[in-house]
Amino acid sequence: DVxxxxxxxxxxxxxxxxxxxILKDKTITARALAVFRRVKPMRQIExxxxxxxxxxxxxxxxxxxxTATKAEDLVGSAGPGNMxxxxxxxxxxxxxxxxSFEEDFKEVETSYEDNVMNLTLARGYLKRLLASGNVVRFLSSRYKEILDEFTKIVDSTPLDG
Incomplete structure (x- = not known):
């Protein structure tokens, strides 16, 4: 159909x-996309x-x-939203x-990414430590519960950031 x-x-x-x-691989309706035209490009990205x-x-x-967009971020005569x-x-x-929600969300998103990176690095470090027979023998003889927890961390599914 033409x-x-x-x-x-x-x-x-x-x-x-x-x-x-940003939205290319997401399922979004044409009507939802049409709403984007009411705001300026930077707000569209947000x-x-x-x-x-x-x-x-x-x-x-x-x-x-x-509707929650500031007037200066609206396109031309779009006018403020009205619910x-x-x-x-x-x-x-x-x-x-x-x-306030958007700022909090961005802050949480940033801290989440940092935490994922730190946990991934820690997991890799523990994996290298547990590859050493001497470390495993020492931990198993004196700190069995710590060795068990380290093993759980190393065996866990890697996090995606």
Whole structure:
């Protein structure tokens, strides 16, 4: 169907390539993508990262993120978002809470990545230690419970960062 092909071509128009790249292997509806056009490229990237981070690609979540967007990050005459039944002061409070949430989320994401890296390094170090017969004999004769815990760590599934 020619109309369907044209529709798919237009689907990504107005969405920055970086946001598209972040979402390229995710299942997201055309309606949710259309919401991205209401915000500037930097905000599109932020929204894409938040959606991926929470694994939530719904139209409702996309609309909530756009509604919580500052006026200066909106495109042209898009105007601030409006959710049914919310007053201006409720929207302002929601925007502030969303900004705080986004900052907290990015902080947690960064610390998680650091922790995964540290745990991966520690696991590798323990693996090398336990490859030494002398270390294993020493631990098994004096600190059996520590050897057992080290072995569990080394045998555990590696973390992906």
């Amino acid at each position: 109309g369907r092909i044209k529709e798919k071509q237009k689907m990504l128009k107005g969405i920055c390539p970086e946001a598209v790249d 929204i894409a990262e938040l959606m991926v981070g929470l694994n939530n690609f719904s139209i409702t979540y996309a609309q909530a993120l756009v 049914n039944g919310l007053k201006a002061h409720d929207l302002d409070r929601m925007r502030k809470e969303m900004e």
